[in-house]
Amino acid sequence: MSFPSRSHRRDTHGFNHPLSSEITPRAAYEGRRDLLKLMAGGAAGAALATFAGREAFAQATGPHKLALLPGAKSAVPGAQTMEKLTDYKDASSYNNYYEFGVDKGDPVKNAGTLKTRPWTVEVEGLVKKPGKYGIEDLLKLSAQEERIYRLRCVEGWSMVIPWVGYSLAELIKKVEPQGNAKFVEFVTLADPKTMPFVGSRVLDWPYTEGLRMDEAMHPLTLLAFGMYGEVLPNQNGAPVRLVVPWKYGFKSAKSIVKIRFVEKEPSTAWNKAAAQEYGFYSNVNPTVDHPRWSQATERRIGDGGGLFAKRRKTEMFNGYEAQVGQLYAGMDLKKNY
Amino acid sequence: MLNKLLMHPATKPVVFLLCLLPFARLAFGAFTEGLGANPAEFLIRATGDWTLRFICIVLAVTPLRVIAKLNALARLRRMLGLFAYFYVVLHLLCYSWFDMGFEWGEIAKDIAKRPFILVGFSAFVLLTPLAATSFNRAIKAMGAKRWQLLHKLVYGIAGLGLLHFSWMRAGKNNFAEVFVYAAIIGVLLAWRVWNFARKRQVKQTVAVRGGEKPLRTG
Numbered sequence: 001m002s003f004p005s006r007s008h009r010r011d012t013h014g015f016n017h018p019l020s021s022e023i024t025p026r027a028a029y030e031g032r033r034d035l036l037k038l039m040a041g042g043a044a045g046a047a048l049a050t051f052a053g054r055e056a057f058a059q060a061t062g063p064h065k066l067a068l069l070p071g072a073k074s075a076v077p078g079a080q081t082m083e084k085l086t087d088y089k090d091a092s093s094y095n096n097y098y099e100f101g102v103d104k105g106d107p108v109k110n111a112g113t114l115k116t117r118p119w120t121v122e123v124e125g126l127v128k129k130p131g132k133y134g135i136e137d138l139l140k141l142s143a144q145e146e147r148i149y150r151l152r153c154v155e156g157w158s159m160v161i162p163w164v165g166y167s168l169a170e171l172i173k174k175v176e177p178q179g180n181a182k183f184v185e186f187v188t189l190a191d192p193k194t195m196p197f198v199g200s201r202v203l204d205w206p207y208t209e210g211l212r213m214d215e216a217m218h219p220l221t222l223l224a225f226g227m228y229g230e231v232l233p234n235q236n237g238a239p240v241r242l243v244v245p246w247k248y249g250f251k252s253a254k255s256i257v258k259i260r261f262v263e264k265e266p267s268t269a270w271n272k273a274a275a276q277e278y279g280f281y282s283n284v285n286p287t288v289d290h291p292r293w294s295q296a297t298e299r300r301i302g303d304g305g306g307l308f309a310k311r312r313k314t315e316m317f318n319g320y321e322a323q324v325g326q327l328y329a330g331m332d333l334k335k336n337y
Numbered sequence: 338m339l340n341k342l343l344m345h346p347a348t349k350p351v352v353f354l355l356c357l358l359p360f361a362r363l364a365f366g367a368f369t370e371g372l373g374a375n376p377a378e379f380l381i382r383a384t385g386d387w388t389l390r391f392i393c394i395v396l397a398v399t400p401l402r403v404i405a406k407l408n409a410l411a412r413l414r415r416m417l418g419l420f421a422y423f424y425v426v427l428h429l430l431c432y433s434w435f436d437m438g439f440e441w442g443e444i445a446k447d448i449a450k451r452p453f454i455l456v457g458f459s460a461f462v463l464l465t466p467l468a469a470t471s472f473n474r475a476i477k478a479m480g481a482k483r484w485q486l487l488h489k490l491v492y493g494i495a496g497l498g499l500l501h502f503s504w505m506r507a508g509k510n511n512f513a514e515v516f517v518y519a520a521i522i523g524v525l526l527a528w529r530v531w532n533f534a535r536k537r538q539v540k541q542t543v544a545v546r547g548g549e550k551p552l553r554t555g
Binding site for chain 2: 089090093094102104105157201202203273274277289290292293294299301302306307308310311
């Protein structure tokens with residue numbers, strides 16, 4: 001078995017098709033992933049783990065239709081899962097973004113109208129340095145990192161996505177929250193001119209989300225600007241969104257326009273719509289069911305076997321328990337769902 | 338004229354094939370990866386949608402027949418009803434297979450635990466005797482009166498199906514489609530109530546002349 005060069009995957013000129021003889025056979029490719037997993041697990045020492053990580057970085061390329069946004073491999077613990085990445089096509093065509101329609105196929109069709117430049121994010125509330133940040137400044141505020149996270153939707157499906165961004169904590173440290181700032185509220189764009197479903201009665205617009213300060217400061221909490229080595233496609237929440245990998249996907253607000261530091265727990269969009277179904281915390285938890293469906297398992301989009309792939313067991317905190325479990329020590333997670 | 342067309346020997350096979358189109362589209366999509374990122378969800382939802390649509394279609398037969406005097410429509414009613422059953426069987430099969438991996442214990446627990454699944458499952462159970470008694474000999478064996486009474490269950494089944502659907506959508510606060518189906522089924526059932534009241538009036542006035550012949554609605 002030979003390992004042909006995969007340099008074409010890093011090609012920045014679009015579709016430079018490799019010779020068919022160069023394409024790695026699926027079996028060899030998957031076998032290598034297992035090997036890489038072993039290596040990254042430490043079995044073969046730190047040097048090999050670094051090598052394995054570099055392979056994962058090379059894997060995360062989009063279709064080169066959008067501006068490139070490369071990120072260095074992240075050193076944050078938990079930010080480099082070695083699971084098979086979801087296809088870019090699936091990750092960018094199966095979205096919940098209600099401002100562009102309630103069907104998961106709607107956002108990719110309708111989000112073309114979203115204007116992502118100019119874009120400013122207003123930081124306000126209990127901070128010493130409030131202000132308006134232009135997207136260009138935000139992009140440069142800290143080094144861009146690639147983070148490969150599992151994404152678990154409250155509806156029972158999941159993906160693995162290579163995001164590009166940096167820890168929200170970097171921004172928070174810059175704006176210096178006051179001592180009484182206990183929560184962070186995220187307000188997203190609600191522009192009826194470009195978003196056809198703003199005004200529908202499904203939710204109260206704008207869509208808002210919130211985190212406790214320690215959750216917002218956790219290094220895994222990502223302010224994301226890109227995915228698959230490129231800037232975010234509109235339907236995935238361009239130009240800047242939140243990614244909180246241990247919580248259900250709806251906590252990760254898209255197309256953020258305001259970050260507000262507050263003392264009291266902010267109300268959040270889905271909690272307002274159905275409080276008994278969507279709590280403020282909404283941590284991924286296989287033992288606490290949604291009132292109408294079980295959360296014990298999930299369907300991984302694009303899993304081998306397609307239609308006949310078995311559902312996977314959902315992990316506590318979406319598999320990030322080692323990193324975030326201590327945030328909730330002593331809390332009743334059944335009550336604080 | 339339209340009656341004549343409906344009586345044409347080719348009408349039934351053509352309608353039969355039309356009713357199979359959604360199934361063909363789903364089967365084709367399933368084998369060609371044409372059902373999007375989550376084919377399991379697509380199949381489960383699409384078969385549910387088509388069940389509800391066929392319930393609406395079959396409930397529309399009698400009102401249309403009476404209002405538009407399309408008596409020949411009655412020939413198609415049984416087949417349309419059986420297609421509603423066909424799609425609900427597919428719906429249940431997709432759920433049991435793709436969502437539950439045919440783990441019967443889990444399925445039983447799921448039905449008991451989740452009200453919206455229980456309601457949907459009840460609708461399926463109630464529809465089963467209707468499908469099972471859809472052949473002529475069953476009508477004869479049961480007697481038309483009792484057979485008709487049994488088949489009135491479809492009104493309740495339509496309500497359960499609607500509840501199942503709206504409960505499913507409640508999680509995402511997305512009731513637009515639910516209202517469309519509810520409006521259609523509501524109108525079709527309201528017409529029956531109105532028609533029943535009207536017929537009773539007519540009956541009372543013509544009773545002196547020996548009454549009307551019972552409608553055969555096979």
